[in-house]
Amino acid sequence: MEQHHSDQQAILRAAGAVFDELGYDRATMYEIAVRAGIGERVVRFLFPSKEDLALAVIRAQIALVDIEPQELKLQELYDIAQFVAHQMAFDPIMRGAARIVVEQSAQHLDRTQSMHGWTTITEDLLTLAREHGELQSRVDITKSAEIFVESFVGAQTVSQAFAGRRDLCRRISTLFSNILESIATPATYERLDLSPGRGEVVTRELRIGQHGAPPAR
Amino acid sequence: MEQHHSDQQAILRAAGAVFDELGYDRATMYEIAVRAGIGERVVRFLFPSKEDLALAVIRAQIALVDIEPQELKLQELYDIAQFVAHQMAFDPIMRGAARIVVEQSAQHLDRTQSMHGWTTITEDLLTLAREHGELQSRVDITKSAEIFVESFVGAQTVSQAFAGRRDLCRRISTLFSNILESIATPATYERLDLSPGRGEVVTRELRIGQHGAPPAR
Numbered sequence: 493m494e495q496h497h498s499d500q501q502a503i504l505r506a507a508g509a510v511f512d513e514l515g516y517d518r519a520t521m522y523e524i525a526v527r528a529g530i531g532e533r534v535v536r537f538l539f540p541s542k543e544d545l546a547l548a549v550i551r552a553q554i555a556l557v558d559i560e561p562q563e564l565k566l567q568e569l570y571d572i573a574q575f576v577a578h579q580m581a582f583d584p585i586m587r588g589a590a591r592i593v594v595e596q597s598a599q600h601l602d603r604t605q606s607m608h609g610w611t612t613i614t615e616d617l618l619t620l621a622r623e624h625g626e627l628q629s630r631v632d633i634t635k636s637a638e639i640f641v642e643s644f645v646g647a648q649t650v651s652q653a654f655a656g657r658r659d660l661c662r663r664i665s666t667l668f669s670n671i672l673e674s675i676a677t678p679a680t681y682e683r684l685d686l687s688p689g690r691g692e693v694v695t696r697e698l699r700i701g702q703h704g705a706p707p708a709r
Numbered sequence: 710m711e712q713h714h715s716d717q718q719a720i721l722r723a724a725g726a727v728f729d730e731l732g733y734d735r736a737t738m739y740e741i742a743v744r745a746g747i748g749e750r751v752v753r754f755l756f757p758s759k760e761d762l763a764l765a766v767i768r769a770q771i772a773l774v775d776i777e778p779q780e781l782k783l784q785e786l787y788d789i790a791q792f793v794a795h796q797m798a799f800d801p802i803m804r805g806a807a808r809i810v811v812e813q814s815a816q817h818l819d820r821t822q823s824m825h826g827w828t829t830i831t832e833d834l835l836t837l838a839r840e841h842g843e844l845q846s847r848v849d850i851t852k853s854a855e856i857f858v859e860s861f862v863g864a865q866t867v868s869q870a871f872a873g874r875r876d877l878c879r880r881i882s883t884l885f886s887n888i889l890e891s892i893a894t895p896a897t898y899e900r901l902d903l904s905p906g907r908g909e910v911v912t913r914e915l916r917i918g919q920h921g922a923p924p925a926r
């Protein structure tokens with residue numbers, strides 16, 4: 493069981509790296525097995541097809557988001573976006589999922605799972621934000637969630653093309669600040685920390701929360 | 710000269726269609742020549758490499774945008790976005806360019822040309838909008854242009870994944886209305902027509918302008 497779990501993680505990370513570098517079409521099960529340092533038969537036992545593996549990487553991306561709850565739900569929404577943006581600089585699962593979700597290559601791959609997942613997370617947080625009185629009354633939660641998801645996808649794609657995603661946190665800060673200003677009550681908006689460095693901050697807080705202390709460098 | 714021009718157009722349309730269906734990596738000069746009904750040697754004479762062809766498709770996408778000027782520059786900006794969104798439903802150059810710009814496949818292909826082009830067009834219109842008193846005074850033109858371009862790219866990508874771009878005009882309407890409300894003066898915002906059908910309207914106006922009458926069906 494323990495072995496299976498760590499094999500699975502190694503395969504998902506290797507698959508993320510290969511999808512990130514080669515895209516879905518050119519990625520092969522063989523290449524992923526080699527990178528994971530695991531026999532191709534074991535890989536195929538755990539993930540029968542490349543499509544299964546791609547969907548697992550997409551699900552793993554969403555599962556990686558596990559930040560500390562925040563008092564302001566709009567802050568939590570912003571922090572999740574910045575957490576993902578920050579992790580995309582180095583985490584192979586985040587990077588691989590980002591590429592296969594955006595690309596048209598695999599027509600039969602259901603890429604919408606990812607966007608549905610992010611939309612649901614966003615709608616849930618906006619609903620809580622409304623209950624806590626953080627939203628202007630005219631805000632349409634479904635439309636706003638759509639705007640957040642599309643904006644993230646757009647910033648990620650443009651940042652990838654211009655700077656290999658190195659300016660993604662700055663772009664998310666600009667874009668999300670603009671959206672949040674148009675939906676938050678002025679009192680809530682004033683209390684939000686919309687700096688581009690939030691992703692790094694919440695990543696650090698998460699590590700402290702999990703291990704009782706920051707990791708030694 | 711005349712022959713060259715029509716060959717060039719046929720090749721660009723064929724290249725757009727092949728890039729749209731197969732993406733940059735899997736597209737071949739041979740396939741493009743076959744679709745265009747033109748010998749591969751002629752194609753290679755006009756466009757020495759697949760990269761040249763991809764960049765020509767990207768430039769052609771921007772050149773296709775040639776709508777009638779509008780009194781309100783923010784209306785013109787919105788109309789251009791809707792024109793492109795509308796054309797993406799059927800125009801092979803618009804579709805092909807959209808796919809290769811978003812995809813990471815061709816690492817050596819300078820996809821930023823497209824985003825720079827759209828950013829410049831947007832900045833120019835926002836500058837005119839400012840001169841005409843259409844913008845709120847605190848608006849940062851560079852940031853706003855970035856937000857428009859990222860939002861369009863995001864809406865296009867999400868719409869492609871969910872609905873083969875069939876709901877793109879609706880998504881652009883929601884997204885751009887939200888941004889425009891945050892940058893336009895209230896008096897200007899009230900005068901904007903932000904319906905999803907503007908792309909179809911300006912396409913029709915353009916045809917009348919070019920030919921003196923709408924095309925026979």
